[in-house]
Amino acid sequence: MRVFHCMTSPSSSSLSPPPTTSHRLQNHINSLPQKPPLIRSLPAAALSFNLIFLSPLSPLPPPSIASDFTSSPAQSECREQDQRREDENRFENAPELVSNEEIVKEAWEIVNDSFLGTDRSRWSPQSWLQKKEDVLSTSLQTRSKAHDVIRRMLSSLGDPYTRFLSPAEFSKMARYDVSGIGVNLREIPDDNGEVKLKVLGLILDGPAYTAGVRQGDELLSVNGVNVKGKSTFEALSMLQGPSETLVNIMVKHGNCGPVQSVEVQRQLVAKTPVFYRLEEMDKGNTKVGYVRLKEFNALARKDLVTAMKRLQGMGASFFVLDLRDNLGGLVQEGVEIAKLFLNEGETVIYTAGREPQNVKSIIAETGPLFTAPLVVLVNKNTASASEIVATALHDNCRAVLVGERTYGKGLIQSVFELHDGSGVVVTVGKYVTPNHLDINGNGVDPDYKKLPAWNEAVERLSKCQKQQG
Template sequence: MEALIRSLDLKPPRISPFSLDPSRPISSQISFCRFSSSGRRGSRKWRVVSAASELGSESARQRLVGSVGKWVVGFAAAATALSSVCFDSPAFAESLTVAFPVSRTPEVNTVQRTLIEAWGLIRETFVDPTFNHQDWDLKLQQTMVEMFPLKSGDAAYKKVSAMLSTLGDPFTRIINPKEYQSFRIGSDGNLQGVGLFINIEPTTGHLIVLSMIDGSPAARAGIHEGDELVEINGERLDGVDSETAAQKLRGRVGTIVTVKVHDVKDMSNSSIREVKIPREYIKLSPVSSAIIPHRTQDGQLSKTGYVKLLAFSQTAASDMESTIHQMESQGVQSYILDLRNNPGGLVKAGLEVAQIWLDGDETLVNTIDRDGNMLPINMIDGHAITHDPLVVLVNEGSASASEILAGALHDNGRATLVGHKTFGKGKIQSVTELHDGSALFITVAKYLSPARHEIDQVGIVPDIQCTADALNSPREVIGKDRSSRIPLEADSCIMIAEHELDIQQSKGTAS
């Protein structure tokens, strides 16, 4: 992801001073809290050089209240500390010093520093330079003062989240250090949990089940794709982001998590059901595969390599490359890449997977930065592992990096798309670890397919539509993927894909 952000060449806006009057003395005993940065965008680390001191008098407190605006009526009686924050990072256009009240509660004080860091990164890179048509400087002032009287770090994090929610983008969010560790574990490929992939449905804000890992506790408990998560262990999920919900689902192996789910296809109240799911070790192997032998139209025996990509984790590209090499050595002549119900993951992994199938300097995706500039991301001297015919399966659960990959392969003439219209998430996030171990997800760009087709809230329409209905056509399957809910030999989308591959082979085309 870091490499992707560098390629966007996002330029920070010129930062204007706050509305506070720096010439007005607030206290004769002010010391400073200075934050210094390494200046490398995407990996900024901050340190505190000195601490804040007492406000000297009631009149000084009153002046502070007046300087931050009339909306903080009554704050003077509570304000007992003050700090000045100075951004001296070369990533910012000019230095800035602003006075804020600093909490005496250590956990809250830590989150206040996190707030400053998050605010600066948003100001530098968020895709909407109007910040949802609001004064982002004033928003920092308001949030810092609201955070001052709090007594816990959790409450302070909620204030940061509330500030980010005003941007109007559900994908720009912060997760605390514990949640971020769980997120990293999931991206690395191992966790203790129930085996669900969930995401926020952007139009409703509801948490939707995109897919389950085959054989996982959630799959065995009867959770279905498209179900809405309503509660976890008695806690309502209104306004809860997907990472926070995923953290609540995870836990020590052998424990039970109780969820309430709503079948969105059934609008009656009775469709909300309670399910108890045991937690187990979940191996997030991103690639599963099989070889499907079949007879072509001219009666020849052919082998089709079936590759299902579950998520774009750190090992997705290397695992797929290894799988394709193995299949090539076994005489596979065509491929089906299954991206159905793949919710995405690391965009960098999606671009790496695309390069397994493409040659040359093809455009993989077009990004649009905060200034509206179109920036293509191209391969450099790409060499595909195979040029055999390829069909890609997609559906409404194919999101984000899945849509980038599907668009790259389709628009460059490498693959035919079969299935249903995709999810429609056309935004790219950067992920930055902050000084306290939390992580900030920022939408830094929108993307279009290589042919400049809009994806966000639109999705990708496949060339051939199908439904994964079971068909009575048993066939032999060679490989390690025998546990699908609909077996490969009975999946109508795979049948259609094989027919399309036969047509390509009969024409002598290696797309």
Template sequence: MSNRKLNVFLPFLMAVVLALGMFLGHKMPGSNTGGTTVFFAKPKNGPLQEVLDLIKTKYVDTINTDNLQQEAIEGMLLHLDPHSVYIPPSQLQQVNEDLDGNFQGIGIEFNITADTVNVVSVISGGPSEAAGLQTGDKILKVGDSLIAGNNVTTDKIRKLLRGPADSEVSTTILRGTKQSVVKIKRGVIPVTSIDASYMLAPGVGYIKISKFSATTFDDFMKSMRELHDAGMKKLVIDLRQNPGGFLDAATRIADEFLDEGKLIVYTKGKDFPRTDYKTKRPGMFEKGALAILTDEGSASASEILAGAIQDHDRGTIIGRRTFGKGLVQEQYDLDNGGALRLTVARYYIPSGRSIQKPYGNGHDAYDEDINDRFNHGELVNKDSIRITDTVPYRTASGRRVYGGGGITPDIFIPFDTSRFSTTLMAMYSHNTFSNFAYRYYTTHQAMFKQYKDAQDFVKNFETTPAIYQEFMSFAKTDSVPGLNKVTAREEIEIKSRIKALMARQLYRTEGFYETINANDPAVKKALEVVEADKEK
């Protein structure tokens, strides 16, 4: 067909196609009812989205539908397990930073007393140290924002000080009576999950793991090598109050203690096929006495590590029954910038035990479980532990172990209720100990220079009667009740806590735990157990 004939024919062809389309469209279902045709059907919104859309477009008053959506999501999740959670956009960065093992900021620890931001410590090698900040400095302004005496909150300070690496923040600092403007170039600040690592006794190492983050395994191995070089033959790992974190960190650490090819944990769910996690390589500490400390705050990855060690009879679990979180979450990013952590499977340790405690009575009952344990007497008496799973689980050597909620220790250490009298609880809740230690340290820094390291401090520093009396006077101004009726046991606890927090000012968490562990019953028992073990 020639181009001329085609030019004449095309308009006629298009008109025919258009007419046919209009005819077919008229005959399609829904053409006279306002509905959509089958060719161009839009996916139907669920009733939840329909209601939100109607509220947004028709409701008499202006409503923040973002808040409605969050409440609706949280309402739905109440019908699931307690660990399926919605993370709003405003919290996601902080949640991820906690597990990433670093954040971007200026590298200080601070506290807030009397509406004043005090620099408690400066992270070695960080941006603030490079800029010249010191413990005892007070931050009055960040940029143009006045923060002193302005009902300042920790979250507000954190948002002002943190920011992209290499960006600059201007701070106004008060040191003594002199104000100065200090510009700080932000950087990536590592957050170690190893709170302490030191030689507990000749040949016995101690490692305190606070969580299982992306950097935990590397931090742990660094500590192991240092302890090995210091002569470590036996080891105590402290998992008390460790809420868990990444599964990978726990399994890699377990691999250092177990022979190759051993099952560490497996996961399984309705739409989640069984996946086994086994040891893959020769470990650094497959031989040698091992003890693991746990309590009711040890959860998730902590329970996986402790459970694998117990099920393979590799070490001794000492303390109290763990939390009982054996559910696997996957995180899904949402379009609004938030995320959903949805439970997709359960954890099972080598004996076949699920470590998840029951949650069928609702979230409130689940949240009250630890209080119920205390009221029932479980935290002070091993015989009061309630075993909800009667299946006879066995370790590799045939020892009986228990499921139905957490890891039951091999050796029970009761909760010390004397440490939580009304007077002591008031001191904890008012931050009286921390505030006093900070004030005393900043006014006596020259005196503390005589201690060369944490070990020297533990051995030679004493909370003298003078320091104790100064603390009691400070506590009186802090409205702490019962100061005229302090018992001998409470006085011991007060002096011990003051010393530990002084050590924290000098040597951070390493100093705190090395000091507080000197009189810790669980640590003493662990030391006794590993030193008595002649076979490993």
């Protein structure tokens, strides 16, 4: 079973150049088309491929790096673990050996272990156990019938974001790989309390899989740089690089080795979501950098940084970040973008869920890259990762919100692959803003409906900061 959570990050690309002509910012904002909502089944965090890419190929790791990861002779329990892993791989690669009842039971167990029910009248452990007994008492003679049963089970939960994916749908979703090499990394604690970076899932026939990387492998280095002690985001950022270039990774197969150096060719398919321009206001005395972010894909953070630095170089002293009609995308991108504006130690968002790994506070680890006054534009189609960014900046007194109440999508989904190649998308947690507002179903109210004067916005931010200080 493969599991994908929702997060990822940057890569290089060319940004939309600033237009040669300039209009009044207010007129430009009011004239932007209002796009209809996109598919809302997973506006925020469908796939969490936790992936990223970086520089071109470096030489193969020096022998000293390889020797650091030399594994000890395999003990009997290691051989047993590897044997179990081989058996699981054979099972996964032979879906015809999986019975219809086993597929239904597998889907039931995923929900039973991970689902965060927001409607107590529709979900309880007792009612879900009864559901299992009911569905497994029926005849499941065909795989199609098993899939229909799973669909009905999930629909009974009353959660529009928890749903079944056919093998074709799962395969299509999995192809939205933004790492370029087709891996999903996860931080896994070991017996000594240290964190290892494990390959939690792979895109079948993707670059990493074809090169020999397998589920359960531990990532040890990227282009000769040891990833020990690095976060998932940091390690994945090291994988970043242009499409068709090579990246060298070192992995340890299974829990006990062996260690293998693998060269993988990146396959990046992503377009910049950033458009920017410089606006002159107050008869040219005030320069405002306008940045529109259409979605949170693998290029969002890097291209946003590039755009804002260019606008700063052009003299921008204020910024407008337009998140209208941005339905989200990769949640980790939103988190990392919010951190660009926050002070060290400030909270980006809180997460809550049934499992311990889904209950935590996410904070900024370093100081802000940008400190200029900021206005964030939002509307009814500003959802998920966009709401995380908007509330993080607003609640930490870094931005004022202008526009309409946001959509109100604050749930976290994970995508689980079943053993026959189908999948289930399951709500596993929710987001809570730094000011402890439950986003889901509520949305976020703006400070202003129309763009205020800049001195008014600056005064509001200053007052907010004094109150918090």
